[in-house]
Amino acid sequence: MGMTRGVTHLIAGASLLSLTACTDPLPWPDSPLYQVPDNKPDWVKPADKEAAKQAIAGHYAHYDVVAYEDETDQGPMRSFIISYGFTDFYLNDDGDLVEYDRFCHAEHRINQKNVQSVFSDAATQAIKPRVQVVDVFEKDGAWQVYRKATPTLIGIDGDPSQPISFDPNDPLINDDDGDGKPGVTVKITIAGFIKADLYIARREIFNNHLTLYLDGSLWGYVEDYSEQMVIDATLDMLKRPSNPAQNPDYGLSPMALIPISEDLQGCDELMAMKDKLFPAEPGFY
Numbered sequence: 001m002g003m004t005r006g007v008t009h010l011i012a013g014a015s016l017l018s019l020t021a022c023t024d025p026l027p028w029p030d031s032p033l034y035q036v037p038d039n040k041p042d043w044v045k046p047a048d049k050e051a052a053k054q055a056i057a058g059h060y061a062h063y064d065v066v067a068y069e070d071e072t073d074q075g076p077m078r079s080f081i082i083s084y085g086f087t088d089f090y091l092n093d094d095g096d097l098v099e100y101d102r103f104c105h106a107e108h109r110i111n112q113k114n115v116q117s118v119f120s121d122a123a124t125q126a127i128k129p130r131v132q133v134v135d136v137f138e139k140d141g142a143w144q145v146y147r148k149a150t151p152t153l154i155g156i157d158g159d160p161s162q163p164i165s166f167d168p169n170d171p172l173i174n175d176d177d178g179d180g181k182p183g184v185t186v187k188i189t190i191a192g193f194i195k196a197d198l199y200i201a202r203r204e205i206f207n208n209h210l211t212l213y214l215d216g217s218l219w220g221y222v223e224d225y226s227e228q229m230v231i232d233a234t235l236d237m238l239k240r241p242s243n244p245a246q247n248p249d250y251g252l253s254p255m256a257l258i259p260i261s262e263d264l265q266g267c268d269e270l271m272a273m274k275d276k277l278f279p280a281e282p283g284f285y
Helices: 049-056 121-125 267-272
Strands: 058-072 075-091 097-110 115-119 135-139 142-147 152-154 184-190 194-204 206-212 218-224 227-233 254-259
Touching: 049 075, 049 135, 049 142, 049 206, 058 218, 075 267, 097 115, 097 121, 097 142, 097 267, 206 254
Parallel strands: none
Antiparallel strands: 058 075, 058 254, 075 097, 115 184, 135 142, 142 206, 152 194, 184 194, 194 227, 206 218, 218 254
């Protein structure tokens, strides 16, 4: 999830520029957003694939960013979805390295200064990607981890291997965040006083590309192909299709897994430590 991506990337794309046309859209920050750790020349990396899998197996704090862009009549709407959680790697009975992700919290940054949006932790934590065997291989002198996509539905039931219907009257729409509204709810504030709720459903589809570094961390990027359906909104101007695409510059969609103690399992504890564990969140200003 990503978490983002898994995450989770659920609040990327209410088409808000029509409400904020008086504000010039802000540009993307420089890419890449972060510098990865240095692998020193004298670092003795795992000697073979089995040793690499043993080195990677463990408990990690998860941080990822996905950059999205959506075109509107007034210009581009750019946004970052920033996801926090946990990732665990373990060896199964067949000796495969398996990845398990658990999401905690998501933040949204948009290139409009007077627009804020909030996605509840309950909705974020409802995203549960399937446990997945990952590929471990050596490339360019470093050990790589690739997690292929396992589509996950949020806000709608059905077969995750099939595209969502994009029908706001689909009887498969559910209430995954338990707030009594269809799908999952994004709370939006515009110019400090216009407040609205946006109800969406998504099919999360993402690949993770990671590299092992000498400090035990894994850094890389998220490749996202998720689908998003706007179900309804409390503001008429938000009742329009919005299915934003990822920016093709993967330097704007980084992912970091930081090894942590097995004792650190709670989302509240993780978020209290985020400034020590992770780089500063990206933004547009």
